[in-house]
Amino acid sequence: MSWVANIMVSVDMADRPNVESLSEWLRVEAPLRDRPGSGCGFLTETTGQDSPWGGWKFPECTVWAGALNHADLTAVVDRVGGIAWRCPNAVQVFLMDQEESFFRVWMLRDGELRQYAPTRPDEEDEDFFPDER
Numbered sequence: 001m002s003w004v005a006n007i008m009v010s011v012d013m014a015d016r017p018n019v020e021s022l023s024e025w026l027r028v029e030a031p032l033r034d035r036p037g038s039g040c041g042f043l044t045e046t047t048g049q050d051s052p053w054g055g056w057k058f059p060e061c062t063v064w065a066g067a068l069n070h071a072d073l074t075a076v077v078d079r080v081g082g083i084a085w086r087c088p089n090a091v092q093v094f095l096m097d098q099e100e101s102f103f104r105v106w107m108l109r110d111g112e113l114r115q116y117a118p119t120r121p122d123e124e125d126e127d128f129f130p131d132e133r
Helices: 013-028 073-082
Strands: 004-011 062-069 092-096 104-109 112-117
Touching: 004 013, 004 073, 013 062, 013 073, 073 092, 073 104, 073 112
Parallel strands: none
Antiparallel strands: 004 062, 004 092, 092 104, 104 112
């Protein structure tokens, strides 16, 4: 059975080698969340000239995305936080684990990867999902 986490990583163009290295780590070495083994997926750039984004222009950002299977997300966040990014303040990580309803947004500030959004609501809050009547 799968356990899929969606990830998007937005970086400055100068950090392409770093995000490519992160992708290779995810493919080969990243630990799994609930079983022995390593390698949970990889990232693909989604913002090149052939990208299927809407609008009349090409995206003016660099975003990589992947669907990770059985990823240890704590290890992924730790890995991103430990990379020597050339433009650390441009790094944003969007993570949505299986059975979650929205992305968590992480950013590097003062040398530390921190979750910035959302701080609330949380799916565990009784008021998060409206009653279905």
